[in-house]
Amino acid sequence: MITVALAKGALLKDSVARFAAAGLDFAGLLEPGNRQLMVPSACGQARALLVRNADVPVYVAYGQAQLGVVGYDVIREHQLPVAQLLDLGFGGCRMSVAVKASSGYRRASDLPAHCRVASKFTGCAQAFFDALDLPVELIHLAGSVELGPITGMSEAIVDLVATGRTLEENGLIAIEDLFHSTARLVGHPLALRLDDGPLQAIVDRIALVATPRGS
Amino acid sequence: MITVALAKGALLKDSVARFAAAGLDFAGLLEPGNRQLMVPSACGQARALLVRNADVPVYVAYGQAQLGVVGYDVIREHQLPVAQLLDLGFGGCRMSVAVKASSGYRRASDLPAHCRVASKFTGCAQAFFDALDLPVELIHLAGSVELGPITGMSEAIVDLVATGRTLEENGLIAIEDLFHSTARLVGHPLALRLDDGPLQAIVDRIALVATPRGS
Incomplete structure (x- = not known):
């Protein structure tokens, strides 16, 4: 069977x-x-x-x-x-770093060292920031990761982006892709x-x- | 605010x-x-x-x-x-150890050493089996933990039980409670x-x- x-x-x-x-x-x-x-x-x-x-x-x-x-x-x-x-x-979707559209960050390397990054995919995010040689504090969330920047808990998120609608509705923009899935x-x-x-x-x-x- | x-x-x-x-x-x-x-x-x-x-x-x-x-x-x-x-x-609900009703296990300590236990709550399960001095292999699942024993992947599960209906529908019984929640x-x-x-x-x-x- x-x-x-x-x-x-x-x-x-x-x-x-x-x-x-x-x-x-x-x-x-x-x-x-x-x-x-x-x-x-x-x-x-x-x-x-x-x-x-x-x-x-x-x-x-x-x-x-x-x-x-x-x-x-x-x-x-x-x-x-x-x-x-x-x-x-x-x-098809992208694993992306996203930030508040109103922030000045336009690449992942613009993020300040030791900033906070919220994600459901902390394993992928850790590997990405390690490769970038940028130390960040990862916060594991189970859902609604876009609340991280909205509440001020994190400067950025790492999340799956399909249409981009959720990001847009929450005033966020994707600034860099980790990989396509x-x-x-x-x-x-x-x-x-x-x-x-x-x-x-x-x-x-x-x-x-x-x-x-x-x- | x-x-x-x-x-x-x-x-x-x-x-x-x-x-x-x-x-x-x-x-x-x-x-x-x-x-x-x-x-x-x-x-x-x-x-x-x-x-x-x-x-x-x-x-x-x-x-x-x-x-x-x-x-x-x-x-x-x-x-x-x-x-x-x-x-x-x-x-209110209980965090319980459950097994196949058709198995002979009636207490957590009946489980064989190094058996597999599937759970969404591997932290709670690890602490419980450590206190029991029973080494088990924990398998972390994100949902539908009852499939563990049904498919034969694990001998037992540790999961939240409210009414017990899900267990019953899947031929499982709770044999011991970790705590009430x-x-x-x-x-x-x-x-x-x-x-x-x-x-x-x-x-x-x-x-x-x-x-x-x-x-």
């Missing part, structure tokens, strides 16, 4: 579509009334786990799922031992190594319909 | 009611279409920040809010320097020390309407 970990939320619809193209129908996950976290495919040959974005690499790293779909931002933040197999092209197909390394065909067949069929960025 | 940090979700309605009894009307937060994260009180003398549960102690610890309402579970997990002022009595009024220690009356007046008025557990 092949198990696939899929993230709730913005990536789910496209993830289900990619697996459908590979012959695994998880449309049951998309039904509005669905409360089930473990859903068999229509063919009965596979099942999907419906989990939080951050938990997809956990289920794949522990081998509870052989495959998973998750944003590159989560892979970068959590650094778990999963194999990146395909760039699926959807769910898209949905990725990931796999359990040992399951892939021991696979005698079926996993690779799914990966190959998804690769045919995947539309990586820039293609 | 007094700023109050309130948690989105299950605690919000009761939190707003307690502050209303103390003369601060934040009913605007409860309007269904509200998208604002910072809402002034009806009297204009105070404002509320609407943030994630885990972020309430952050805003209070950094002094961006002088007061906040948050579950005791979050205070225990995040260990930030905030002053606990009142047990507000609502939002209720909503707490917390404050910024320095703001309380420097307060010349207004903060203490709010705390006193909320204390009159607070109904701590067991009273």
Whole structure:
């Protein structure tokens, strides 16, 4: 039985579509009334786990799922031992440093040393500011990071930016990108190594319909 | 200007009611279409920040809010320097160890050494198993922790249990409680020390309407 970990939320619809193209129908996950976290495919040959974005690499790293779909931002933040197999092209967004539009900062290196930076992605932010050789105090928040600069708690934030609408509504502007993120197909390394065909067949069929960025 | 940090979700309605009894009307937060994260009180003398549960102690610890309402579970997990002022009595739940009902485990000490335990509250879980002198491998999950035992990833979970319905639906049972949790009024220690009356007046008025557990 092949198990696939899929993230709730913005990536789910496209993830289900990619697996459908590979012959695994998880449309049951998309039904509005669905409360089930473990859903068999229509063919009965596979099942999907419906989990939080951050938990997809956990289920794949522990081998509870052989495959998973998750944003590159989560892979970068959590650094778990999963194999990146395909760039699926959807769910595009940028991990950006943003500040108050009214501040004078226009590049990350303009920020004062030891300033405060709020983020849900403190791992990514730490690596970025370390590479810049700029010591900052990171404040981990679970949500609504834009409140950091608004309340004066932090000079800057590091957050995912898709349309930029949330930043604009809160008087913030993105001044520098850490990286671009898209949905990725990931796999359990040992399951892939021991696979005698079926996993690779799914990966190959998804690769045919995947539309990586820039293609 | 007094700023109050309130948690989105299950605690919000009761939190707003307690502050209303103390003369601060934040009913605007409860309007269904509200998208604002910072809402002034009806009297204009105070404002509320609407943030994630885990972020309430952050805003209070950094002094961006002088007061906040948050579950005791979050205070225990995040260990930030905030002053606990009142047990507000609502939002009651237990932090519990749960296992598959079909397993033979009936106490936490029945669990095998080096078993896996999944939790959103790995800090609380680590302290509990350390005190029990039982080494376990903790797996941090962001949500739907009940999938841990269902998929076979973990022998047990540590999670908040309110009605027990989620456990029951997933074939799990709670076997031991770490602690009981209720909503707490917390404050910024320095703001309380420097307060010349207004903060203490709010705390006193909320204390009159607070109904701590067991009273």
